Amino acid sequence: xxxxxxxxxxxxxxxxxxxxxxxxxxxxxxxxxxxxxxxxxxxxxxxxxxxxxxxxxxxxxxxxxxxxxxxxxxxxxxxxxxxxxxxxxxxxxxxxxxxxxxxxxxxxxxxxxxxxxxxxxxxxxxxxxxxxxxxxxxxxxxxxxxxxxxxxxxxxxxxxxxxxxxxxxxxxxxxxxxxxxxxxxxxxxxxxxxxxxxxxxxxxxxxxxxxxxxxxxxxxxxxxxxxxxxxxxxxxxxxxxxxxxxxxxxxxxxxxxxxxxxxxxxxxxxxxxxxxxxxxxxxxxxxxxxxxxxxxxxxxxxxxxxxxxxxxxxxxxxxxxxxxxxxxxxxxxxxxxxxxxxxxxxxxxxxxxxxxxxxxxxxxxxxxxxxxxxxxxxxxxxxxxxxxxxxxxxxxxxxxxxxxxxxxxxxxxxxxxxxxxxxxxxxxxxxxxxxxxxxxxxxxxxxxxxxxxxxxxxxxxxxxxxxx
Amino acid sequence: xxxxxxxxxxxxxxxxxxxxxxxxxxxxxxxxxxxxxxxxxxxxxxxxxxxxxxxxxxxxxxxxxxxxxxxxxxxxxxxxxxxxxxxxxxxxxxxxxxxxxxxxxxxxxxxxxxxxxxxxxxxxxxxxxxxxxxxxxxxxxxxxxxxxxxxxxxxxxxxxxxxxxxxxxxxxxxxxxxxxxxxxxxxxxxxxxxxxxxxxxxxxxxxxxxxxxxxxxxxxxxxxxxxxxxxxxxxxxxxxxxxxxxxxxxxxxxxxxxxxxxxxxxxxxxxxxxxxxxxxxxxxxxxxxxxxxxxxxxxxxxxxxxxxxxxxxxxxxxxxxxxxxxxxxxxxxxxxxxxxxxxxxxxx
Numbered sequence: 069x070x071x072x073x074x075x076x077x078x079x080x081x082x083x084x085x086x087x088x089x090x091x092x093x094x095x096x097x098x099x100x101x102x103x104x105x106x107x108x109x110x111x112x113x114x115x116x117x118x119x120x121x122x123x124x125x126x127x128x129x130x131x132x133x134x135x136x137x138x139x140x141x142x143x144x145x146x147x148x149x150x151x152x153x154x155x156x157x158x159x160x161x162x163x164x165x166x167x168x169x170x171x172x173x174x175x176x177x178x179x180x181x182x183x184x185x186x187x188x189x190x191x192x193x194x195x196x197x198x199x200x201x202x203x204x205x206x207x208x209x210x211x212x213x214x215x216x217x218x219x220x221x222x223x224x225x226x227x228x229x230x231x232x233x234x235x236x237x238x239x240x241x242x243x244x245x246x247x248x249x250x251x252x253x254x255x256x257x258x259x260x261x262x263x264x265x266x267x268x269x270x271x272x273x274x275x276x277x278x279x280x281x282x283x284x285x286x287x288x289x290x291x292x293x294x295x296x297x298x299x300x301x302x303x304x305x306x307x308x309x310x311x312x313x314x315x316x317x318x319x320x321x322x323x324x325x326x327x328x329x330x331x332x333x334x335x336x337x338x339x340x341x342x343x344x345x346x347x348x349x350x351x352x353x354x355x356x357x358x359x360x361x362x363x364x365x366x367x368x369x370x371x372x373x374x375x376x377x378x379x380x381x382x383x384x385x386x387x388x389x390x391x392x393x394x395x396x397x398x399x400x401x402x403x404x405x406x407x408x409x410x411x412x413x414x415x416x417x418x419x420x421x422x423x424x425x426x427x428x429x430x431x432x433x434x435x436x437x438x439x440x441x442x443x444x445x446x447x448x449x450x451x452x453x454x455x456x457x458x459x460x461x462x463x464x465x466x467x468x469x470x471x472x473x474x475x476x477x478x479x480x481x482x483x484x485x486x487x488x489x490x491x492x493x494x495x496x497x498x499x500x501x502x503x504x505x506x507x508x509x510x511x512x513x514x515x516x517x518x519x520x521x522x523x524x525x526x527x528x529x530x531x532x533x534x535x536x
Numbered sequence: 537x538x539x540x541x542x543x544x545x546x547x548x549x550x551x552x553x554x555x556x557x558x559x560x561x562x563x564x565x566x567x568x569x570x571x572x573x574x575x576x577x578x579x580x581x582x583x584x585x586x587x588x589x590x591x592x593x594x595x596x597x598x599x600x601x602x603x604x605x606x607x608x609x610x611x612x613x614x615x616x617x618x619x620x621x622x623x624x625x626x627x628x629x630x631x632x633x634x635x636x637x638x639x640x641x642x643x644x645x646x647x648x649x650x651x652x653x654x655x656x657x658x659x660x661x662x663x664x665x666x667x668x669x670x671x672x673x674x675x676x677x678x679x680x681x682x683x684x685x686x687x688x689x690x691x692x693x694x695x696x697x698x699x700x701x702x703x704x705x706x707x708x709x710x711x712x713x714x715x716x717x718x719x720x721x722x723x724x725x726x727x728x729x730x731x732x733x734x735x736x737x738x739x740x741x742x743x744x745x746x747x748x749x750x751x752x753x754x755x756x757x758x759x760x761x762x763x764x765x766x767x768x769x770x771x772x773x774x775x776x777x778x779x780x781x782x783x784x785x786x787x788x789x790x791x792x793x794x795x796x797x798x799x800x801x802x803x804x805x806x807x808x809x810x811x812x813x814x815x816x817x818x819x820x821x822x823x824x825x826x827x828x829x830x831x832x833x834x835x836x837x838x839x840x841x842x843x844x845x846x847x848x849x850x851x852x853x854x855x856x857x858x859x860x861x862x863x864x865x866x867x868x869x870x871x872x873x874x875x876x877x878x879x880x881x882x883x884x
Contacts, residue, residue, distance in 0.1 A: 145604075
C-alpha cells in the first residue's frame with residue numbers, strides 16, 4: 069500500500085473531523101451556560117426568557133454540528149484498522165484501550181443524553197433537563213480526554229515494556245493518563261475548543277446584530293461569547309507555550325523544524341517569516357528575527373539551547389539506524405506561524421470586543437461586528453495549523469522512536485483500494501460539508517424562537533417540542 | 537487466562553446489543569416511508585427512534601473499539617481485510633446518520649424525499665454489509681500465516697456470508713415493524729402490524745435456514761446447540777406473536793430472534809474469531825489475537841464500572857420516551873403556512 073495516500077486520507081478525514089469537534093465541545097459548554105442562566109433566573113422567579121430563547125437558538129446549531137462530528141468520528145475509528153493494520157496489530161493493547169474507554173465512558177454518555185436533551189424539553193422536569201445538557205458537555209469533554217491520551221502516547225510513548233517479540237505491552241495505564249504531553253495537550257484542546265465555540269457564537273450574534281436581530285438578546289450572547297473567548301485564548305497560548313517546552317524535550321525535531329533551525333543555537337531567535345526554506349534549503353532568508361524568543365518558547369529560559377536539525381539527524385541515525393528523521397520543515401515552520409498569528413488576531417479581536425463592552429458600544433460598532441463575523445474562520449485555521457504542527461512534526465514516526473509510519477500501513481490493502489476510499493471520503497465529506505455549512509448559515513440567520521408569552525413553561529415547550 | 541474468553545463474551549454482548557437496539561432503527565429506517573403515509577406519518581415513524589438511534593449506534597463504535605483494545609490482531613485483520621466493504625458501510629452509516637438530522641431542517645418536499653430515500657438505502661445497506669461480514673468470519677476467508685487477508689472484495693461475497701446478510705436484513709425489517717407497531721398509533725400502528733405479519737413467515741424461514749446452514753457447516757453433529765435451538769424457537773414464536781394483540785410480546789420475540797442470530801454466529805465461532813479458509817492452522821483465535829493480561833485487566837475494570845451506568849441511563853432514556861408517537865403531533869404539509877414557532881418545531 070502507498071503510505072502517502074494513506075497519510076493523505078488520514079490528514080483529510082481527521083482535519084475535517086476536527087472542524088466539528090471543537091465547535092461541539094465549545095458550543096455544548098456555552099449552551100449549557102445559557103440554559104443554566106435561564107434556569108437560575110426562572111428559579112428565582114425572574115424568568116429571563118432571553119436565555120431560554122438563546123439556549124434553543126444555539127442548541128440547534130450545536131446539534132447540526134454533532135451529527136457530522138459523530139459520523140466523521142466513526143470513520144476515524146475504522147481507519148486505524150483499515151489503513152494502519154500493522155500499527156493496530158502492534159499497539160492495539162495500548163492505543164486501543166483509551167479508545168474503548170472513550171466509547172464506554174464518554175461516547176455513550178454524550179449520545180444518549182443528547183437525545184434526551186433534544187427530545188426531552190416537554191418530558192423532563194426543568195432541573196433534570198438542565199442536567200442532560202451538562203451530561204452532553206461532560207461526555208464531549210471526556211471523549212476528547214481519551215482521544216488525546218491515545219494520541220499523546222504516539223508523541224511520547226509511556227507506560228509500556230517491550231516483550232520478547234519486540235512488541236510494546238501496556239504495563240501502566242496511569243502513565244498514559246498522566247503523560248505530560250497528554251495533560252498539556254488536552255488542556256490546549258479544551259481551551260482551543262472554547263475559543264472556537266465562542267468565536268462561532270460571537271460571529272452569529274454579530275451577524276444578527278448587523279441584520280436587525282433582537283438587539284437586547286444578541287448583545288447578551290455576544291458579551292457572553294467575549295467573556296469566554298478572551299480568557300480561553302490567553303490560556304490556550306500559555307498552555308501552548310508549556311506544551312512547546314515539553315515537546316522540545318521529547319520530540320526535539322518537532323520544535324527545531326518549527327523554526328527551520330538546522331544548526332544548534334544558544335540563545336535562539338524566532339523569525340516572523342522567511343523566504344525560501346524547506347528540507348532542501350538550509351539557508352532561507354529570515355525576516356525580523358526576534359532575539360531569544362525561540363529559546364523562551366522551547367525551553368522557558370532566556371538563553372535556552374535548541375539543538376539543530378542536522379545534529380539531531382546525526383544522533384537519530386546513530387540511535388535508530390540510517391534513515392531520514394527530519395519532518396517536513398516547510399509545514400512545521402508555517403503551521404507554527406499560522407497558529408501563532410491567528411491566535412494573536414483572535415486575542416486582539418477579543419480585547420477590542422471587551423473594550424467596546426466597557427464603552428457600551430458593542431451592539432452599535434458596525435466595524436467590529438463585521439470583523440467578528442469573518443474572524444470566525446480564524447480559530448479553525450488555528451486548530452488545523454496546530455494539528456499539522458503536532459502530527460507532521462512527529463514524522464517519520466507513527467510512534468515516536470518505536471515505529472516508522474511507512475511500516476504501519478496495512479500489508480493486505482492495495483494502493484487502488486486506498487485511492488478508491490480516499491476518493492469516496494473526499495466526495496462524501498465535501499457534500500456533507502456544504503450541506504452542513506448551508507444549514508448552519510440558514511439557522512444562524514433565522515429569527516430567534518419566540519419567548520413564552522406567559523410564564524407557563526410547560527405550554528411553551530410542548531407547543532414547540534423539538535423533533536425531527 | 538480467564539480474561540481472554542471473558543472479553544470474547546463482552547464483544548459478543550456488544551454486537552448483540554448493537555443489533556438488538558440498532559436493528560429496529562435499521563428496520564424503522566427501511567420502513568418509515570412504507571408505514572408512515574404522508575409527511576406527518578413519516579415523521580411520526582422517524583420520531584419513534586429520534587431520541588434513541590444515536591445512543592444505539594454507539595454500541596457499534598464500542599464493539600469496534602473493544603475489539604481494537606482486547607483483540608488487536610482480530611481488529612487489524614478484519615478491518616483491513618473487509619476494506620472496500622467497510623468503505624461502503626461507512627458511507628451508508630454516514631448518509632443515514634445525517635439524514636435523520638437534516639431531513640427535517642428544510643420544508644421543501646424534494647429535500648425531504650431525498651433524505652428519506654437516503655435514510656432507507658443506508659438503513660438497508662448497513663445491516664446487509666455487517667451481516668455478510670459476520671457470516672464471513674464464521675465461514676472462513678483466505679487468510680495467510682501472518683494473519684493477512686489475501687482475497688479481494690469479491691471473495692467476501694461467498695454464498696453463506698451473503699445469505700447471513702440477507703437474513704439479518706429480514707430480521708431487522710421485522711424487528712423494525714414490531715417496534716413501530718409498539719411505538720405508533722392509529723394508521724401507522726395498523727400498517728406496521730400488517731407489515732410484521734407479512735414479513736414474519738419469510739423471516740422465520742430465513743432464520744431457520746441460516747441456523748441450519750451455520751450448524752451444518754460447523755460439523756458439530758446433528759443436534760443443534762442450545763443457542764441455535766432457541767433461535768429457531770423464537771423465530772417461530774415471532775410468527776405466532778405478531779398475530780397476537782400484544783405489541784409488546786411481538787417485539788420481545790423479534791428482539792430474541794435478532795439476539796439469537798448474532799449469538800449463533802459467535803457461539804459457533806468460539807474459540808476462533810476469524811476462520812481461515814486457506815488452512816485451519818492460520819485461523820485467528822481469541823488466544824493468538826488477544827492483548828496482554830494487564831491491558832485486559834484494565835479494560836475489565838473500566839467495563840465493570842461503566843457498562844452498568846450505560847445500561848442504566850440508556851434504559852432510563854427508553855423509559856422517558858416510552859409514549860407512542862402519533863401522526864397528529866406533526867403537520868401534514870411541510871412548510872405550509874408555518875408560523876415561526878412551527879418552523880422552530882423542526883429544529884433539533
